[in-house]
Amino acid sequence: MAFDLVTVSDRRHSALQKGFNLRWPLGNVQGQSSTKGANLIYLCRSPQDIMDAAAQALALPNGRITVRSGGHCYEGFVANKMPDSPNEVLSILDISALNRVVYDASGQIGSELSPTQPFRYRFRLEAGSQVWDSYSALYKQANKTLPGGSCYSVGLGGHICGGGYGLLSRKYGLVCDWLSGVDILVPDSQGKGLEPRHVSRDSTQQDELDLFAACCGAGGGQFGIITSYYFEDLPPAPKEVLWLVLEWDWSVLTQDALNNLLVAYQRWFASHQSNPDTWGLATKLEMRHEHTGNITLGIHYVDKEGELNDRAPFDDFVDKMLTAIGLPATESLVPFHVVHLPPGTAGGRPIDSVSSAQAAARRLDWLVCQQTLNGSGDNQRGRYKSAYQKGEFSPQVLQAIWTTLTWPDPDNHLTQSLIQIQSFGGQINAASAPVRKESSAAQRSSFLKWQPQCYWHDDSAAADQAHADWIRELYGNAFADAQGVPLNNAFEGCYINYPDLDMTYTGGNPANGKNPQWYKIFFPDLMIESRLRRTKQRWDPHNIFRNEMSVP
Template sequence: MAHRGGIKIGPGEPRYEVLRRGFNARWLAARPDYIRLPRSSAEVKTALQEALDEPASPERSRITIRSGGHCYEDFVCAPDVRVIIDLSLMDGAHVDDGMGAFCMEAGLTLGQFYKKMYQRTGKTLPGGSWSTVALGGHVTGGGFGLLSRQHGLTVDYLYAVEVAVVDRTGTVELVTATRDDDDPDLKDLWWAHTGGGGGNFGIVTRMWFRDLPQAPRSVLSAMGGWRWEEIDEDRFRCIVGNFGAFFEEHQGGPGDEYAALFGILTLNHASQPQIGLMAQIDSGVPNARELIRNFEREINQGVGRELHPLTVAIGEHPVFAAGEVLGEHATFGRVREELLAVPWTVTEKVSAPHNAKCGKHKSAYMRKALPAEQVTALWRSLTEDRGTRREAVVQIDSYGSAVNRLKPDDTAVVQRDSIMKLQHQIYWPADQDGTDHLRWIRTLYRNMYHGGVPVPNEVTDGCYINYPDTDLNDSAWNTSGVPWFTLYYGANYPRLQRAKRRWDPGNVFRHGQSVEL
């Protein structure tokens, strides 16, 4: 039904069952009164105001916002949610001459965004490679991707945000905050969206980006896998150690020829066929082809086993399963060159709002290579019960380089001296009990980190808010004494609280790990 607050979908309508949930099939219990789909900032304002003015019970009072629906926890879809405001119809993008910036709406997906930006400007944004993720959540959490070692984080280019906020009287207003604002409150509102996470301060409707990097003419990418059947513990330690040592050495300082190379190590459970390795580099970098070959040689040095074509999907990323092999003994001479007539980091896929799998995710920033005890914990969990197929992976992404050019308080992303970022993942069918899968990933994580979490210290530096994990709130799994908000935000948390008190004094926008008043 059309409305000045957008389309309204209630129970009984065919679209309701699809739209009441997100991508992760763990969260199927939400039965909101309705889902609202606004098509403009004005309709967002109206939809939010009407939702606020409606009577609500304490048990079902939350109004939540969804842009792409990929939230890993039940922050958007849960039994206490009364209204979901879905921004997926707000997918416009244009060059804003008045602002001197590229403007996008919050429901625009990464796949749409890369294509529109490249075709209109020849520019790009160093964001993620999962094309159905929307920018409203990805950017506000400090999104990163395969071009981040070359160009930094998405938030490093965020110039302005338009946000629907709620004042102390319950009145909604649209506020635009920029990087250049003299008003400290507005400056805080902009800053809070440079890594403070989504769903904390208001509804982001539009974003503007300035000084975007030129898209590469093409990129070189290569991938391959070691067969698990050929990997013993010593070889496993060699692979993980070589990967960490490489990025400890190549942190993007002056003269570092590998500053633009992005590498991914995918440590699949041993019930799967392979451990995976991927690399990508801008083909315009001097000696790019030789650099990517040297990368493979260094990671495989001392392993004594060659890399084979990668044959398995990686968690939520099936795009990584089809590519050229790393390794001189196979087809490494055919390192793939992807021309940029279309987006180069993603394979276009239908933007399905959900899938049939449940998932649990955890994360860690690494300032140094993984110490021996962490590698031991990985080996034990990844080789546990090889006979039972487990769709689990610890993905280690390279980090640092251009990401670390900014200071920790320049944006809300405090982690600005890490060299790797880990994502611990496990998946299981929605019709299967997840108890054992949750036990597996929780035990692995607890065994990897002292106190059960990657406490900021000389080796680790907390967690990534875009991979939310409510176990960080639970003293049964976090015995470190370090609260969840320190793990995500470090010393930047008090400023985020200041922004919260100013722009969401009624705590309208709240979830299991929202910024506290």
């Protein structure tokens, strides 16, 4: 057996128990292993390693396996033992060493797991490859890209099967919309090991098509272990990008000004959904708690040809936002991934017109821009939520946002806390019928995507509770008429790749009991939800791959 087995006696054990979010495993202390985390970590270098490791781990009494590629799961689904299972022997199968990016211009790449299958592809991306490495390799090998995320160390394993969303998704759609085939190790009939399968968008068996669709947006760690993703084609990498970050200091910000900006922000993307020439404009609006810092609006733009010859959509967007807020912005000077921007530090040149925005915008080669924006930030404790917004901002939601940004914080806990609202829609919403048919990405009507988030280093119970209260109150107030859940006429639920255990409770609050209908919040399309339940029963009837938010 070629895998490397890390046990508690190995000095690497405490580090390899952990992922990016240092809330996990429960009881996490730096330099120490947690009894509530993985007992064993298998470092796998091939699909055969994974099968051998799974067989060994599942043969242990009370054995359970999880899989890790990049380690960015927001909740503790990989790192934690299941609740009320103190005798569980948890093994993490780390597949980060499976990180090759393979390209064949003639399109003759076959399945590594099932080479007798007739399907052929141009690209094979192994599931352990990280986002930045994949972008760089695809650009250099084929002048292609993935319309994926901008955190460099996220692994493709969980990113793509959860949908795969990023700054090029309005222009090109979700990464999973381009997916053509998948190598996946699924449980055997006894649930004692794994066996190889290849499923394709062109599979002829319905149960294989269902499994492929589950790999297109249902999230990872639920049906098997994906080892490779296959693509018949990928979108061309843009030549250049226009990049600008506007910043508004808290000293000049008013509630009315922010409300006006938010209303105009949503309306711009909703009103331009029908114009593909504008889909190359993508944004991140980051509204920080007043103890965290200023408001920023990052604007990433390429024209319809992937160049910068037509800048009319960029100019129009900037003009509409500056007019709406009615306050001059400044050019933000700090790296975009920095969360803490103390009020009073906005020192960039003033931006109060389209011409001043044009002068401040940076014209960057596409690969340079991706490297510039590819920041994952510090490994620390974090909490996250999500929401898809299809309608306008109501007075209730606007008030909830302002209340959250000015939330009393006498102990100064909220120094890395923000409400991020990103652009959405475009090609995502315009996906073809064949793509939608084999997709589990249920939200195809929204124009904005929320990602409230907060970070902290202090591992005290008080710090943990302060951040939990802050982020929960946002949803409790914003969606009070929907029992604290973003599922109503203006919102279409949450993103499975930003998992949030709060949403599994009634009212989105763990103080209440479990909500038996929680899965509909993430998959509000009944056809998709029903298919995922059926697929789980077909491919993993023994529930080998389980966590607190796996298919119920």
